[in-house]
Amino acid sequence: MTVSGARVEVRNLTKKFGDFTAVDDLSFTVEPGRITGFLGPNGAGKTTSLRMLLGLVHPTSGSATIDGQDYLDLDQPITHVGSALEATNFHPGRTGRNHLRVLAAPAGVPDSRVDELLELTGIAAAARKRAGGYSMGMRQRLGLAAALLGDPRLLVLDEPANGLDPEGIRWLRGFLRHLAGEGRTVLISSHLLQEVEQTVDEVVIISNGRLVREGSVGDLRGAASCLVRTTDTDTLLGALRVADVTATPGQDGEIVVDTDDLRLIGDVALRAGVPVHELRPLAADLEQLFFSLTEGTNRNLGSAVESGGTRAEPMTPVATAGQEGKDD
Numbered sequence: 001m002t003v004s005g006a007r008v009e010v011r012n013l014t015k016k017f018g019d020f021t022a023v024d025d026l027s028f029t030v031e032p033g034r035i036t037g038f039l040g041p042n043g044a045g046k047t048t049s050l051r052m053l054l055g056l057v058h059p060t061s062g063s064a065t066i067d068g069q070d071y072l073d074l075d076q077p078i079t080h081v082g083s084a085l086e087a088t089n090f091h092p093g094r095t096g097r098n099h100l101r102v103l104a105a106p107a108g109v110p111d112s113r114v115d116e117l118l119e120l121t122g123i124a125a126a127a128r129k130r131a132g133g134y135s136m137g138m139r140q141r142l143g144l145a146a147a148l149l150g151d152p153r154l155l156v157l158d159e160p161a162n163g164l165d166p167e168g169i170r171w172l173r174g175f176l177r178h179l180a181g182e183g184r185t186v187l188i189s190s191h192l193l194q195e196v197e198q199t200v201d202e203v204v205i206i207s208n209g210r211l212v213r214e215g216s217v218g219d220l221r222g223a224a225s226c227l228v229r230t231t232d233t234d235t236l237l238g239a240l241r242v243a244d245v246t247a248t249p250g251q252d253g254e255i256v257v258d259t260d261d262l263r264l265i266g267d268v269a270l271r272a273g274v275p276v277h278e279l280r281p282l283a284a285d286l287e288q289l290f291f292s293l294t295e296g297t298n299r300n301l302g303s304a305v306e307s308g309g310t311r312a313e314p315m316t317p318v319a320t321a322g323q324e325g326k327d328d
């Protein structure tokens, strides 16, 4: 199945609550066929941005559009955008199945689609149980099923990994990958880069309502490198130089080499006749990078520090779902 994903454009988006600027001149783009992580510490402004994208909050200035249109101007929005903002936005006394049916009916979505989504999201066995008794992970799955009712081109999920166990996170990763693989645009928020690092292709990082970084996860990780340890650093450094590989000596026989081609390094060392005691790729510490970009700020804890620095380039936000229903 091929889906024409929607392009999200956020331009100079700003939201003030009184004197407080929750979202500050935010610009970024979210591309179809990709999973984009919208990241920032608690209180950074992610949910507010997503709510503006979904037409739930009116921007003070700027815009957030879906294929060039405001959410509120979309014809049959359920077919364009599916969102899940809060995993508790359902009637606790209603079964999971009825929750979905209540959302589906007014949108003209057949009950067969509800049953299909209950299967797809792995909660079919609990479909006739009251949603109030669902675990957090099951609520997340129910929210995801609700977001997918209209087979949308854009999926906006606020903290979808919250409450999922490692197996659930692995499942979510595969599920979102499948949806993006069909061409859909997938935008997920998280306050933990680590939680979504292996899920997302692109990141938009905000802090104090402002963009601090936008780009691919690969860009964030930076250039590949590896560490090699030997008892004869001088000889190995010379051999690496001859092989035209940039290398920097460290302590205790360590050399950091600007490539992740371990075989090449091993071959160079063998030819130079030096012993290799360690050889491994060096992973960038993304979590540390995330903290330095966001300065560990958490406005919800009252520790807001206006970040003066690290402005970067642009990318995108989002989300909502959850409606009211009636009893079974």
Ligand SMILES: Nc1ncnc2c1ncn2[C@@H]1O[C@H](COP(=O)(O)OP(=O)(O)OP(=O)(O)O)[C@@H](O)[C@H]1O
Pocket: 017, 020, 022, 040, 041, 042, 043, 044, 045, 046, 047, 048, 049, 191, 299, 300
């Ligand atoms: N209606 C409102 N009135 C006043 N302040 C608000 C309102 N909504 C949000 N805020 C404030 O705006 C800031 C951004 O909140 P927002 O919920 O968008 O952040 P977030 O990045 O989604 O955080 P979290 O990860 O905790 O959900 C917070 O300091 C919050 O207290």
